[in-house]
Amino acid sequence: MPVNWQKVCDYQDIIFEKAEGIGKITINRPEVHNAFRPETLSELIDAFNRCREDPEIGVVILTGAGTKAFCSGGDQRVRGEGGYVDQTGVPRLNALDLQKVIKYLPKPVIAMVAGYAIGGGHVLHVLCDLTIAADNARFGQAGPRVGSFDAGWGATMLARIVGHKKAREIWYLCRQYTAQEAYEMGLVNKVVPLEQLEEETIKWAKELLEKSPTALRFLKAAFNADTDGLAGLQDLAGNATMLFYMTEEGKEGRNAFLEKRKPNFSKFPRLP
Numbered sequence: 001m002p003v004n005w006q007k008v009c010d011y012q013d014i015i016f017e018k019a020e021g022i023g024k025i026t027i028n029r030p031e032v033h034n035a036f037r038p039e040t041l042s043e044l045i046d047a048f049n050r051c052r053e054d055p056e057i058g059v060v061i062l063t064g065a066g067t068k069a070f071c072s073g074g075d076q077r078v079r080g081e082g083g084y085v086d087q088t089g090v091p092r093l094n095a096l097d098l099q100k101v102i103k104y105l106p107k108p109v110i111a112m113v114a115g116y117a118i119g120g121g122h123v124l125h126v127l128c129d130l131t132i133a134a135d136n137a138r139f140g141q142a143g144p145r146v147g148s149f150d151a152g153w154g155a156t157m158l159a160r161i162v163g164h165k166k167a168r169e170i171w172y173l174c175r176q177y178t179a180q181e182a183y184e185m186g187l188v189n190k191v192v193p194l195e196q197l198e199e200e201t202i203k204w205a206k207e208l209l210e211k212s213p214t215a216l217r218f219l220k221a222a223f224n225a226d227t228d229g230l231a232g233l234q235d236l237a238g239n240a241t242m243l244f245y246m247t248e249e250g251k252e253g254r255n256a257f258l259e260k261r262k263p264n265f266s267k268f269p270r271l272p
């Protein structure tokens with residue numbers, strides 16, 4: 001059954017739609033294989049933040065317009081000195097800000113990849129929770145060929161996923177890998193014929209929507225905490241605080257303060 005996507009709001013470089021609990025964000029610059037410029041990244045960050053705020057959305061799909069590319073990374077035409085130059089003349093590296101937003105969105109993000117996922121575009125799919133690839137997908141890094149590198153999550157998360165030897169090969173040699181090769185190295189979750197890509201991705205999204213949102217939220221935070229040191233722990237701990245605020249024990253502390261009495265925590269069990 002096809003999903004009846006409804007546009008959420010207007011953007012210049014992206015399309016943001018939602019339906020049936022799923023947010024779908026599409027990089028819409030097919031003339032440059034969906035390369036991103038600073039404005040694209042600002043819009044993506046805005047759309048992801050809206051997904052975070054929207055209680056109707058439980059899963060987000062990130063994709064690229066057309067069948068030729070998911071995303072080919074930074075738009076080399078606007079690369080200046082010190083970053084990618086926006087329309088006001090300011091050089092930016094705001095792909096890094098988008099990476100944080102995807103990684104810390106407390107909802108699963110699925111990369112739906114047809115065609116090229118290259119350079120900074122490849123890093124985006126690496127940071128998504130899951131990747132569903134069409135059989136025409138091609139994956140790779142391009143930095144050392146074009147005088148760039150992502151020595152943050154772009155390198156280190158990739159190594160966590162495919163292992164150090166393979167990650168070094170991918171980054172140092174800038175080769176491209178087929179969808180099947182990416183599947184075999186654990187870089188994508190499923191490969192399907194191009195014409196089934198959206199149907200299969202929606203199937204995975206709906207399966208996620210049947211699961212406990214709090215369980216998924218904590219699992220995502222735990223996977224982040226494993227790699228992100230104190231920042232990851234801060235996020236995991238924030239989720240724990242959110243849950244604690246929902247308990248009677250948590251509420252007793254607040255109520256006692258507001259009622260100007262001593263809190264009575266004696267009724268709460270000290271479980272083993």
Ligand SMILES: CC(C)(COP(=O)(O)OP(=O)(O)OC[C@H]1O[C@@H](n2cnc3c(N)ncnc32)[C@H](O)[C@@H]1OP(=O)(O)O)[C@@H](O)C(=O)NCCC(=O)NCCSC(=O)CCC(=O)c1ccccc1C(=O)O
Pocket residue numbers: 031032033035072073074075076077084092093094095096116118119120121123142143146148149150151
């Ligand atoms: C993806 C290709 C291998 C596809 O090749 P092919 O099918 O032959 O198509 P083309 O004819 O090359 O491309 C069609 C059309 O698109 C234009 N185009 C493609 N990619 C880009 C791009 N990245 N920027 C600008 N334009 C692009 C291409 O010129 C064609 O247009 P015409 O008008 O027809 O000429 C191949 O396209 C390819 O290799 N593309 C470039 C890949 C690449 O080098 N990407 C950049 C890597 S570096 C990067 O992404 C860093 C950005 C980043 O995220 C980052 C990292 C670390 C810190 C901070 C940041 C940050 O904030 O940005």
